[in-house]
Amino acid sequence: MKTHLYPGLFSTVLTAGLMFAVSDLDCRAQGTSFNGFEFALPATIECEQFNRGGVNVAYSAPNGLPNTKYRDEGVAIYRCSDYDGSRGYCLKGWQGNWFRYSITTAEAATYRIEVRARRVAAQYSGSFRLQIEGGQYTDMTVNGAIDGWQTLTGTISITAGSHVLKLEMTSGDATLGVGLFDYMTLYKAPASINNPTYQVSANLLQRDMAVGLGLGAGSS
Numbered sequence: 001m002k003t004h005l006y007p008g009l010f011s012t013v014l015t016a017g018l019m020f021a022v023s024d025l026d027c028r029a030q031g032t033s034f035n036g037f038e039f040a041l042p043a044t045i046e047c048e049q050f051n052r053g054g055v056n057v058a059y060s061a062p063n064g065l066p067n068t069k070y071r072d073e074g075v076a077i078y079r080c081s082d083y084d085g086s087r088g089y090c091l092k093g094w095q096g097n098w099f100r101y102s103i104t105t106a107e108a109a110t111y112r113i114e115v116r117a118r119r120v121a122a123q124y125s126g127s128f129r130l131q132i133e134g135g136q137y138t139d140m141t142v143n144g145a146i147d148g149w150q151t152l153t154g155t156i157s158i159t160a161g162s163h164v165l166k167l168e169m170t171s172g173d174a175t176l177g178v179g180l181f182d183y184m185t186l187y188k189a190p191a192s193i194n195n196p197t198y199q200v201s202a203n204l205l206q207r208d209m210a211v212g213l214g215l216g217a218g219s220s
């Protein structure tokens with residue numbers, strides 16, 4: 001076979017090869033999901049279950065602690081005091097840190113995000129951003145009681161398909177950090193998102209106990 005006799009075919013194969021290479025590169029640039037599958041919305045995402053793939057790919061946390069036993073990366077992950085410790089682990093972040101989570105949804109909609117978080121110290125609030133990369137974002141502030149976990153809320157419009165959700169720490173105390181983060185729940189916003197009686201169904205919650213049971217590295 002002489003290649004010049006099949007320029008169209010050669011071009012198609014070459015193009016397909018390039019498309020695969022670019023797609024593969026995009027995947028590596030964002031890491032791969034912690035559990036081996038994308039979080040399918042509606043879902044609860046444990047904040048400590050950010051993507052695999054290493055620093056500057058799945059996360060950036062140069063201020064993190066290298067002694068966590070939950071996973072190998074040098075990220076500050078602690079046994080979580082939320083719900084009396086029954087929910088496993090939480091993530092601590094400092095200004096500039098970011099973490100990626102692979103998600104997917106079959107339905108384009110406005111999604112409500114509930115973030116379970118706690119401030120790091122008295123008088124220090126912390127701010128963070130949740131963004132669908134290439135899309136919308138919502139900013140939140142952790143400012144509750146020092147010994148109390150709080151549920152922060154925001155909304156983001158998400159198109160159908162696979163996306164990367166990025167949790168980015170935007171401001172906080174330089175030493176103590178921005179906050180502690182237990183989990184994020186994303187679900188299609190009800191018609192009246194300000195309805196205080198609306199509660200996400202308990203069966204949407206996925207617990208991380210099975211993953212991290214017995215691998216504690218201190219508590220928070």
Ligand SMILES: [Ca+2]
Nearest residue numbers: 046089090182
């Ligand atoms: Ca958690």
